[in-house]
Amino acid sequence: MRFSFALLPRLSLTLLLAIALLSGCSVNQVTGKRQMSMSFDEQVKMGNSQYGPAQQQQGGRYVVDPDLNVYVNEVGQSVAKFSPVKLPYEFVVLNNDVPNAWALPGGKIAINRGLLVLLDDEAQLASVLGHEVIHAAAEHSAKQMRNSQILGIGVAAAAVAAGMTDNENAALIGLGAALGAKVYQAHYGRSQELEADFYGIDYMVAAGYDPQAAVELQMKFVELSKGQKSNGLGKLFASHPPSEERVKKNQQKANKLPKGKRNQAAYQQAIAQIIKDQPAYAKHNEALLAANNKQLDSALSLSNQAIKMQPNEAMFYVTKGKILSSQNKEKEARNAFAIATKKNPDYYMGQLALGVTEAQLGNKQQAKSALQKSYLLLPTSLAAYNLGQLEEQQGNTQNAVKYYKAAASENSNIGKAAQQKLRNMNAG
Numbered sequence: 001m002r003f004s005f006a007l008l009p010r011l012s013l014t015l016l017l018a019i020a021l022l023s024g025c026s027v028n029q030v031t032g033k034r035q036m037s038m039s040f041d042e043q044v045k046m047g048n049s050q051y052g053p054a055q056q057q058q059g060g061r062y063v064v065d066p067d068l069n070v071y072v073n074e075v076g077q078s079v080a081k082f083s084p085v086k087l088p089y090e091f092v093v094l095n096n097d098v099p100n101a102w103a104l105p106g107g108k109i110a111i112n113r114g115l116l117v118l119l120d121d122e123a124q125l126a127s128v129l130g131h132e133v134i135h136a137a138a139e140h141s142a143k144q145m146r147n148s149q150i151l152g153i154g155v156a157a158a159a160v161a162a163g164m165t166d167n168e169n170a171a172l173i174g175l176g177a178a179l180g181a182k183v184y185q186a187h188y189g190r191s192q193e194l195e196a197d198f199y200g201i202d203y204m205v206a207a208g209y210d211p212q213a214a215v216e217l218q219m220k221f222v223e224l225s226k227g228q229k230s231n232g233l234g235k236l237f238a239s240h241p242p243s244e245e246r247v248k249k250n251q252q253k254a255n256k257l258p259k260g261k262r263n264q265a266a267y268q269q270a271i272a273q274i275i276k277d278q279p280a281y282a283k284h285n286e287a288l289l290a291a292n293n294k295q296l297d298s299a300l301s302l303s304n305q306a307i308k309m310q311p312n313e314a315m316f317y318v319t320k321g322k323i324l325s326s327q328n329k330e331k332e333a334r335n336a337f338a339i340a341t342k343k344n345p346d347y348y349m350g351q352l353a354l355g356v357t358e359a360q361l362g363n364k365q366q367a368k369s370a371l372q373k374s375y376l377l378l379p380t381s382l383a384a385y386n387l388g389q390l391e392e393q394q395g396n397t398q399n400a401v402k403y404y405k406a407a408a409s410e411n412s413n414i415g416k417a418a419q420q421k422l423r424n425m426n427a428g
C-alpha cells in the first residue's frame with residue numbers, strides 16, 4: 001500500500017473510511033503486498049471508459065497492416081496468461097511515431113508504431129508488453145489514476161492538452177480539443193518500475209522468451225534517453241524512467257533464469273510494413289513542418305509524396321486536406337478528407353475534418369453524418385458546436401442545446417461561441 005495517511009492530514013477520518021470501504025483492502029496477487037485495491041469491475045470500467053478516447057487522441061489504431069495488431073495482441077496474450085490477475089487483457093498498436101507504450105487499469109494496453117520499429121525481436125516485444133501487464137495487474141495504473149482523482153490534481157486537462165500535440169497539427173485547421181476525455185499519462189515511481197520489470201521477466205520467461213531481452217531493452221532505453229529531447233522519447237521515459245539500476249537488476253534476475261526463444265525472424269516479418277513505410281512517415285512529418293512554417297505549396301507537395309509512397313495511410317490524406325483547407329480550396333479538401341474516412345473510418349480526426357468541411361460547403365446531411373461519427377469516437381468541442389448549428393438549423397432545439405452545452409463547457413473560442421449561441425436561444 002503506497003497510500004500514506006501521513007500525506008493526507010486534512011482528510012477526515014470519515015472520508016478515509018469511505019475510501020477504504022469503497023476500495024477495499026486486499027493482497028495483490030502479483031506482488032503479494034497488501035494494498036487498497038479497486039474492485040475488478042471498477043478497474044475494468046475505468047480502463048474501458050478511457051481506452052477509446054486515449055487511442056483516438058494518440059493517432060488512433062494503426063490499420064495499414066492489420067496483421068501487425070493481431071501479432072502484437074498474440075504476443076501480449078501469451079505473456080499475460082501467466083498473470084495470476086485475470087483481467088480482460090487487450091493489446092493494440094497505435095498509429096503514432098512517438099516511441100511509447102502504456103497500460104490502463106483493467107489490462108488495456110497500447111504500443112505505438114514508433115516503439116515497435118526500435119525493437120529487434122519478439123522477446124524484446126514480450127518484455128515491453130510483460131512490463132505493461134504488471135502495471136495493470138499490480139494496479140500501478142489504477143493507483144495512479146485513483147490518487148490523482150482523490151487529490152483533485154488537474155491531471156485530466158493537462159493530459160488532454162499533451163495528447164493533442166503528438167500527431168495532430170491542431171494549429172493548421174484549429175480542430176478542437178476533446179471534451180471531458182480524461183486521458184491520463186501515468187508517471188510511475190522507481191519502485192513500480194522495478195516491480196514491473198521483476199515480475200514482467202517472470203511472465204515472459206514462463207511464455208518461453210529469453211530474459212536477456214529485458215536487459216537489452218533497458219540498455220537500449222538508457223542509451224536512447226541520453227538524447228531524448230531530439231528524438232521524441234520524452235513521453236516513454238516520463239512514464240517509465242529508464243536507469244542503470246534497472247539494467248543491473250534485470251541482469252541479476254536474467255542470470256538466474258533459463259535462456260529462451262527470441263523469434264527474430266517472425267518479429268522482423270511482422271514489422272516489415274512499418275519499416276518499409278518509415279520514409280513515407282518521415283515525408284509526412286516534413287509536410288507537417290512545412291505547413292507549420294506556412295510553406296503551404298511545399299507542404300502540399302510533400303504530403304502528396306507521402307501518399308504516393310503509402311496510399312493507404314488515412315493520416316496522410318487528413319494532412320493533405322488540412323493544407324488544402326488552409327489554401328481555401330474547400331472542395332479539394334473535402335475530397336481528401338473523404339478518402340481519409342474511407343481508408344480509416346474509425347479515426348475521429350478524418351471524420352471531424354470531413355464534417356466541418358461538408359458543413360462549410362452547405363452539405364448538411366453529409367456533415368451531420370461525419371460529425372456524429374467523429375463525436376462518438378472522441379467528443380470534441382468543434383464537433384459539438386457544428387452539430388449544434390446543424391440541429392438548430394433543422395429546428396431541433398433540444399438537440400442543439402445539448403450540443404452547445406457540451407461545447408460551452410470548454411474554455412476556448414469555440415466554448416465562448418457556444419455560450420453565445422445558448423444566450424441567443426435563451427437557454428444559457
Ligand SMILES: [Zn+2]
Nearest residue numbers: 188193196240
Ligand atoms: Zn513502466
